[in-house]
Amino acid sequence: xxxxxxxxxxxxxxxxxxxxxxxxxxxxxxxxxxxxxxxxxxxxxxxxxxxxxxxxxxxxxxxxxxxxxxxxxxxxxxxxxxxxxxxxxxxxxxxxxxxxxxxxxxxxxxxxxxxxxxxxxxxxxxxxxxxxxxxxxxxxxxxxxxxxxxxxxxxxxxxxxxxxxxxxxxxxxxxxxxxxxxxxxxxxxxxxxxxxxxxxxxxxxxxxxxxxxxxxxxxxxxxxxxxxxxxxxxxxxxxxxxxxxxxxxxxxxxxxxxxxxxxxxxxxxxxxxxxxxxxxxxxxxxxxxxxxxxxxxxxxxxxxxxxxxxxxxxxxxxxxxxxxxxxxxxxxxxxxxxxxxxxxxxxxxxxxxxxxxxxxxxxxxxxxxxxxxxxxxxxxxxxxxxxxxxxxxxxxxxxxxxxxxxxxxxxxxxxxxxxxxxxxxxxxxxxxxxxxxxxxxxxxxxxxxxxxxxxxxxxxxxxxxxxxxxxxxxxxxxxxxxxxxxxxxxxxxxxxxxxxxxxxxxxxxxxxxxxxxxxxxxxxxxxxxxxxxxxxxxxxxxxxxxxxxxxxxxxxxxxxxxxxxxxxxxxxxxxxxxxxxxxxxxxxxxxxxxxxxxxxxxxxxxxxxxxxxxxxxxxxxxxxxxxxxxxxxxxxxxxxxxxxxxxxxxxxxxxxxxxxxxxxxxxxxxxxxxxxxxxxxxxxxxxxxxxxxxxxxxxxxxxxxxxxxxxxxxxxxxxxxxxxxxxxxxxxxxxxxxxxxxxxxxxxxxxxxxxxxxxxxxxxxxxxxxxxxxxxxxxxxxxxxxxxxxxxxxxxxxxxxxxxxxxxxxxxxxxxxxxxxxxxxxxxxxxxxxxxxxxxxxxxxxxxxxxxxxxxxxxxxxxxxxxxxxxxxxxxxxxxxxxxxxxxxxxxxxx
Numbered sequence: 001x002x003x004x005x006x007x008x009x010x011x012x013x014x015x016x017x018x019x020x021x022x023x024x025x026x027x028x029x030x031x032x033x034x035x036x037x038x039x040x041x042x043x044x045x046x047x048x049x050x051x052x053x054x055x056x057x058x059x060x061x062x063x064x065x066x067x068x069x070x071x072x073x074x075x076x077x078x079x080x081x082x083x084x085x086x087x088x089x090x091x092x093x094x095x096x097x098x099x100x101x102x103x104x105x106x107x108x109x110x111x112x113x114x115x116x117x118x119x120x121x122x123x124x125x126x127x128x129x130x131x132x133x134x135x136x137x138x139x140x141x142x143x144x145x146x147x148x149x150x151x152x153x154x155x156x157x158x159x160x161x162x163x164x165x166x167x168x169x170x171x172x173x174x175x176x177x178x179x180x181x182x183x184x185x186x187x188x189x190x191x192x193x194x195x196x197x198x199x200x201x202x203x204x205x206x207x208x209x210x211x212x213x214x215x216x217x218x219x220x221x222x223x224x225x226x227x228x229x230x231x232x233x234x235x236x237x238x239x240x241x242x243x244x245x246x247x248x249x250x251x252x253x254x255x256x257x258x259x260x261x262x263x264x265x266x267x268x269x270x271x272x273x274x275x276x277x278x279x280x281x282x283x284x285x286x287x288x289x290x291x292x293x294x295x296x297x298x299x300x301x302x303x304x305x306x307x308x309x310x311x312x313x314x315x316x317x318x319x320x321x322x323x324x325x326x327x328x329x330x331x332x333x334x335x336x337x338x339x340x341x342x343x344x345x346x347x348x349x350x351x352x353x354x355x356x357x358x359x360x361x362x363x364x365x366x367x368x369x370x371x372x373x374x375x376x377x378x379x380x381x382x383x384x385x386x387x388x389x390x391x392x393x394x395x396x397x398x399x400x401x402x403x404x405x406x407x408x409x410x411x412x413x414x415x416x417x418x419x420x421x422x423x424x425x426x427x428x429x430x431x432x433x434x435x436x437x438x439x440x441x442x443x444x445x446x447x448x449x450x451x452x453x454x455x456x457x458x459x460x461x462x463x464x465x466x467x468x469x470x471x472x473x474x475x476x477x478x479x480x481x482x483x484x485x486x487x488x489x490x491x492x493x494x495x496x497x498x499x500x501x502x503x504x505x506x507x508x509x510x511x512x513x514x515x516x517x518x519x520x521x522x523x524x525x526x527x528x529x530x531x532x533x534x535x536x537x538x539x540x541x542x543x544x545x546x547x548x549x550x551x552x553x554x555x556x557x558x559x560x561x562x563x564x565x566x567x568x569x570x571x572x573x574x575x576x577x578x579x580x581x582x583x584x585x586x587x588x589x590x591x592x593x594x595x596x597x598x599x600x601x602x603x604x605x606x607x608x609x610x611x612x613x614x615x616x617x618x619x620x621x622x623x624x625x626x627x628x629x630x631x632x633x634x635x636x637x638x639x640x641x642x643x644x645x646x647x648x649x650x651x652x653x654x655x656x657x658x659x660x661x662x663x664x665x666x667x668x669x670x671x672x673x674x675x676x677x678x679x680x681x682x683x684x685x686x687x688x689x690x691x692x693x694x695x696x697x698x699x700x701x702x703x704x705x706x707x708x709x710x711x712x713x714x715x716x717x718x719x720x721x722x723x724x725x726x727x728x729x730x731x732x733x734x735x736x737x738x739x740x741x742x743x744x745x746x747x748x749x750x751x752x753x754x755x756x757x758x759x760x761x762x763x764x765x766x767x768x769x770x771x772x773x774x775x776x777x778x779x780x781x782x783x784x785x786x787x788x789x790x791x792x793x794x795x796x797x798x799x800x801x802x803x804x805x806x807x808x809x810x811x812x813x814x815x816x817x818x819x820x821x822x823x824x825x826x827x828x829x830x831x832x833x834x835x836x837x838x839x840x841x842x843x844x845x846x847x848x849x850x851x852x853x854x855x856x857x858x859x860x861x862x863x864x865x866x867x868x869x870x871x872x873x874x875x876x877x878x879x880x881x882x883x884x885x886x887x888x889x890x891x892x893x894x895x
Contacts, residue, residue, distance in 0.1 A: 024133040027177040028112070031144045032223040033216055035191055036183045038142040039063070039110055043072035045179075046108050046140055050076065055105040059132075060094040060125075062110050076108075084117045091117040096128050099137070106138045113147035113165040126167050143167055145223040158218045172226065180227045185216040252279035255337040256309065257328055259285070259358075262343050263305035266374050270341045271312045273372070282335065283309035285318045286327045287500070303622040311588065318624060320500060322493070325361035332369055340366065344375040397439035401447035404431040409454050416459065424459050425480040428452075432484045436491030444488035452481045510538055511631060518639040527643060528557035531636040535559075535612065538632070539625055544595070544611040546573050547640075553577045553609055565595070569611070573597045577609050584611070586620050596620050598629070600637040607640045676709035683709075708753065733774035733860050737888075740768050740803055740810065743775055747782035748801075754787055757795040765804040770888055771881055777856040782814075784849040785877050789816035792875070805883065812879045820868040821875050829866045830854040853877075 027045075031038040039061060050056045058078040063069040079099050081092040093116050099107055109132070114125040122128050129139050146155040149166040156162045172178070183191070254277070256270035267283060274281040285302050306316045321327030332340055345357050363371050408431040412424045428451035436444035453466070456477055460468050468474050514534045521527035532543045536559040544565065546553040552574050555565060565573065572584035572593040580601060584593035595611040610633055614620055621629060683702040691699065741764055748760065789799045797817040804811060821829055832851045850866075857864045862881040869876050 024136050024138045025176040026129070026133055026138075026171075026174065027140050027179065028172065028175040029140070029142045029179050029181055030172075030223060030227060031142065031181045032183070032220045033146075033188060034144055035188060036181045038144070038181045040066075040069050040072065041179065041181050042108060042110070042140050042142055043069065043076070046076065046106065047072060049106055057099070057102065057104040057107050059099050059107045059109045060111075061108055079107075084119050086117055086119065093117050093120055094125070094128060096121060096131065099132065100135055103135070104137065106140060107132060109139055109141045112141045112143040112171065113167045115165055124167075126171050129171075145219055145226060148172065148226060151222055151226065154222065155219070159215050178227050180223055182220060182223065185213040185220075188216060189213070252277045252339065253335065253337045254279055254281035254339045254341060255328070255332050255335070256281065256283050256314070257286075257324075257340065257342040258283055258302055258305045258309070259324075259343060263301060264308050266341060266343045267305050267309045267312065267314075269374050270309075271314070273339070273341065274314075277339075279339075280315070281313075282315040282317055282337070284328060284331055285316075286321045286324045287318060288321060288324060288496075299622055303619050307586070307619070307626075318627075320497075322497075323361075324358040325365060328358075328362060329365045329369075337369060339370045339372060341372045341374060344373050397435075397443040398446050401435040401439065401443040402450055404435055405447055405450045405454055407431070408451070409458060413458065421459055422476055425455055425476070425483075428455055429480070429484055429487060432488050433491050436488040437495050440495055441489065441492035444492055445485070448481065448484040448488050451484060452477065455480060507538070507628060510534070511635070514632065515635055518635060521639065521643075524640070524643050524647075525557070527636070527639050529559070531610075531632070531639075532557045532559035535610070535629065535632050539612070539621070539629060541612040541614045541620070545600075545636075546577070546597075546609040546611065548577065548608070556608075565611070569593045569595045569597075573609050573611060577606065580606050585613070598633060600633045600640065602637050602641045607637050607644065610636075676713040679709040680706050680713070711753075733777055733856075735772040735774050735860065737770040738773050738775050738778075739770055740764070740812070743773065743778050744782060744801060744803070744812075746775075747779045747786060750779070751783055751786040751790070754790045755799065758790055758793060759796065759798045761798055761800045763800065763802045768803055768805060768810060769883055771810060772884060773860055773881070774856075777860065781853045781856045781879070782812075784853050785814040788849055788877075789814055789818070789875075792816065792818035794818070808883045810881045810883055812881070813876055815869060815874060815876045817872065817874040820873055821866060823868075826866060826868075830864070850877075857881075 029038045029042045029045075043061070046056050056076060058073065058076050060081065061069075061073060063073065079095055079102065082095040082098070084091045084093055094109065109125065109129055112126050112129065116123055116125060116128070122131070129141055132139050145151060146159070146163045147165060147167050148169060150169050152163060152166050254270055254274050256267055258267070270281055270283075283306055285306055306318070310316050317331070319327055319331060328340065328342075331337075340362065342359055342362060345359050359371075359373060405428065408427050412427040415427065416424060432444055432447045432451055435447040456466055456468065457464060460470075460477060462469055468477065514530070517530045517534070518527060521530055528545050528547075532545050535541065535543045542558075542560060544555050544558040547556045552570075568590070569584065572590040572595065575581075575589060576583040576597040576599050579589075580599050581589065582599070583589040583597050585591060585596045587596060595613045597609050597611045599606045600608040600610055610629075612620060612629070683705045687694070687699065687702050694702070744762070744764070748755070748762075786799070786801075793799060793816040799817075800813075800815040802813045802815070830850050830853070832848060854864050857879055860881070862879055864877065864879050866875065866877050868874070
């Protein structure tokens with residue numbers, strides 16, 4: 001009977017399609033080299049789209065003066081470029097906002113790798129394209145192969161020219177269509193010589209260097225291979241989306257199966273075949289319930305083979321499965337593998353006949369997939385070099401299994417008078433299943449054997465002997481034995497799957513808890529300690545974490561705490577940091593080191609190095625552990641990057657705030673302090689040079705100006721000193737119980753000259769209690785508020801001071817009749833050096849008075865707010881002071 005399968009689309013492929021919903025389509029015209037005609041082809045395709053009725057516009061197209069290219073632009077609508085002023089130069093860039101506002105069906109964006117001018121919304125043009133696609137606009141764009149990020153180093157080695165502008169590979173991977181634009185080296189060189197690419201003297205130099213025939217041939221091959229890789233990925237997505245069984249032999253793809261001691265030799269053979277076919281290849285290890293019963297030896301061999309495959313360039317995969325052959329075939333078809341490479345079975349012939357061979361099953365199910373059976377050299381020599389790790393024998397499971405059968409016997413004897421002999425076997429079968437579930441296959445097989453003997457001895461006549469008189473009972477005993485063996489195998493398999501599921505669930509839970517710990521970590525030390533502890537806990541290894549320090553790396557955390565590393569280990573850690581590759585034990589670089597060092601990296605850069613060590617011999621990590629460690633390090637790296645970015649942001653904010661304060665301070669010194677000094681110097685010099693010629697009134701006026709401006713200058717300097725005290729935390733109020741009206745009166749007397757041109761109204765409730773205040777600080781606060789009211793109120797206007805008690809709070813308000821506070825400035829009016837818009841129309845100031853008011857009031861446990869008056873135009877500043885529980889009225893205190 002043929003094998004029936006429920007073929008369904010891949011959920012991952014369907015999710016990728018769902019993610020594309022509402023996004024525009026991206027078509028990339030990929031050139032092998034400059035001058036092959038990418039822009040020309042893009043414009044030709046766009047004109048064809050326009051003839052079909054599509055709304056096509058040009059976002060940006062660079063013609064480089066080529067007449068045939070300019071001719072194609074003539075009848076295509078163009079969105080005017082945006083002009084950007086940069087260091088006195090006029091630069092033009094694509095107007096992204098204008099395109100988004102127009103919302104065409106298709107926009108043409110030339111030179112995807114272009115770097116935008118400073119001041120643009122995005123630093124790179126490919127980011128502009130991303131925004132257009134996200135808005136649902138289709139994009140045609142162009143790029144040369146040398147601008148692909150992953151090929152940048154390869155192109156530099158070929159051409160000896162480093163391309164600075166690159167595009168992430170993700171742009172190619174998400175392109176819906178790629179059209180390769182190519183010319184033979186001879187044709188391209190001919191175009192250069194004809195002046196169709198560069199002007200004459202540039203073309204001659206280009207032919208001698210970048211456009212040498214060998215370079216162009218190599219670039220063509222890179223472009224062909226990268227395009228073929230993207231097309232192959234698209235074909236796989238299509239097959240998975242439409243549930244199409246592979247293989248489609250459009251390209252070669254190899255799959256090597258990891259099993260047995262000879263797996264490394266098979267992996268090397270697969271590498272040679274992949275190189276001959278120039279095909280990508282993968283290494284697959286299937287973990288079955290029997291894998292865990294194979295002991296550590298089988299795991300070590302599989303880990304070594306997978307590590308070797310990874311080093312040789314394969315994609316390594318570990319999958320759980322019941323049937324090895326079925327799992328391999330399913331993976332091969334899902335990934336369009338055209339060749340499967342597997343080792344010749346090492347099991348005896350009788351074992352293959354009884355239990356079947358995965359290789360034979362693989363061949364029978366392969367269909368159109370080529371199966372290569374490799375007879376690798378014997379692994380005996382390797383086994384001698386690496387002694388097998390045999391699991392310690394544990395007698396307890398076998399003893400308990402025998403006791404289970406012994407316990408089932410009295411139960412069966414008690415039920416003998418109620419049940420048929422054939423049903424008595426179910427009691428023993430239950431004991432066998434319990435043994436299989438608790439301890440696995442070995443103990444359950446022993447329970448099966450002992451149960452068969454007990455069943456024969458106690459229940460099959462003649463009883464209490466191992467003789468069987470009735471042939472039917474022989475059949476019953478054999479049937480019981482077969483059922484018991486099958487049931488124990490099935491129960492042991494289920495147990496193995498349950499253990500594996502619990503193990504994976506535990507890992508998932510640990511990773512989730514670890515991510516929460518990282519999210520809650522505020523400081524870098526907490527984050528590093530949590531990372532080191534988690535890695536040590538989950539992998540049973542010793543851990544050190546190293547972060548950059550100067551030109552090298554230094555140990556910042558460890559578990560157990562490690563403060564010192566030997567020189568060889570430090571050299572390996574430094575190499576891993578500098579080269580962004582693993583180093584040390586079990587790696588290709590500095591394998592003599594005791595530790596294995598792995599770079600911790602994000603998409604932007606490496607952020608540190610993690611070192612691990614285990615005292616046991618053999619490989620440090622199995623493939624599962626390696627993937628788990630990679631997941632832990634990736635999470636930790638992102639968290640470290642987050643903390644570093646937060647620290648850098650704080651530094652940037654501090655620097656910006658410092659610059660702003662410095663600028664404001666310089667402005668104050670250059671203007672607000674210079675103005676009274678100029679008045680003082682002018683009046684003093686007039687008195688000194690022409691004092692005898694002035695009458696008494698003029699002299700008094702000049703002396704009054706000197707005194708007034710000196711007092712003004714003294715106030716400015718006092719504000720600066722007060723703000724310095726507040727910033728340094730040196731303000732410590734010396735509170736005593738004071739009468740509020742006394743402090744208000746002192747402030748009004750001090751501000752008498754400032755308020756001379758205004759009317760002042762005082763309205764205080766009669767029942768105001770005495771308040772714990774620092775009289776000097778509170779008087780300065782009121783003086784600053786009165787000074788502020790006088791500055792921004794017209795001459796002759798009314799300034800009102802009120803105070804009243806509302807339950808447990810005394811509220812003192814200063815109201816003026818000025819223009820009020822702009823709504824946008826109400827929240828910032830108390831900031832240092834901040835002056836509301838339009839403040840320059842009043843008297844000069846440093847922008848510190850109100851900030852000092854807030855600092856002094858909060859130091860005395862009060863609050864201060866600013867608002868606009870509701871009854872008329874003007875501002876109101878309100879100080880709220882808490883009334884102590886034992887507050888008394890001034891009259892009571894005097895008595």
